[in-house]
Amino acid sequence: MMHAVREVSGGVLWANLHLLFWLSLIPFVTAWMGENHFETGPTAAYGFVLFMCSVAYLLLVRGLIANHPQNAKLAEAIGNDRKGKLSCVLYLAGVALAWFAAWFGFLVYAGVAVMWLIPDRRIEDKVAQETGREEQSEQG
Numbered sequence: 001m002m003h004a005v006r007e008v009s010g011g012v013l014w015a016n017l018h019l020l021f022w023l024s025l026i027p028f029v030t031a032w033m034g035e036n037h038f039e040t041g042p043t044a045a046y047g048f049v050l051f052m053c054s055v056a057y058l059l060l061v062r063g064l065i066a067n068h069p070q071n072a073k074l075a076e077a078i079g080n081d082r083k084g085k086l087s088c089v090l091y092l093a094g095v096a097l098a099w100f101a102a103w104f105g106f107l108v109y110a111g112v113a114v115m116w117l118i119p120d121r122r123i124e125d126k127v128a129q130e131t132g133r134e135e136q137s138e139q140g
Contacts, residue, residue: 001061004077004123006070015063019056025049043102044095047109051091058084077126087112 029049033042061084065075090112098105 001064001074001123004071004074004126005064005068007068008064009068012060012063015056015060019053019060022049022053022056026053038102038106040099040102043105044098047091047095047098047105050109050112051088051095054084054087054091058088073126073129074123077122079122083115083120087115 026049029042029046033039033046036042058081061078061081064071065078090108094105094108094112096105097108
């Protein structure tokens with residue numbers, strides 16, 4: 001995604017740090033959940049951290065797209081970002097389910113991970129198109 005960006009701002013840098021903060025908590029909550037054998041509290045905390053990672057990702061994407069006309073190709077590639085929004089909703093559902101049965105919450109988290117295993121080629125295709133255009137303009 002960052003290869004498709006032409007311009008960043010201070011807000012984008014803060015959004016990136018926000019995402020990195022939540023990502024840095026994943027090893028802690030993963031270990032906590034494993035040490036407590038998937039009990040309710042740690043599993044819900046794990047889901048909350050995953051939810052915050054997805055929110056931070058959405059903020060980063062919106063920050064990259066907003067107010068930067070040079071990032072129009074990225075905006076075109078991202079579209080309405082159904083996968084990102086669906087991830088947020090599913091993580092919240094997983095947190096709620098984890099309070100009733102931790103394994104149900106964990107299954108939802110695993111389902112979101114499987115959903116993201118299917119590659120999304122939109123950004124990659126746009127970057128390749130843009131690179132091809134730049135090479136043609138340099139040659140011609």
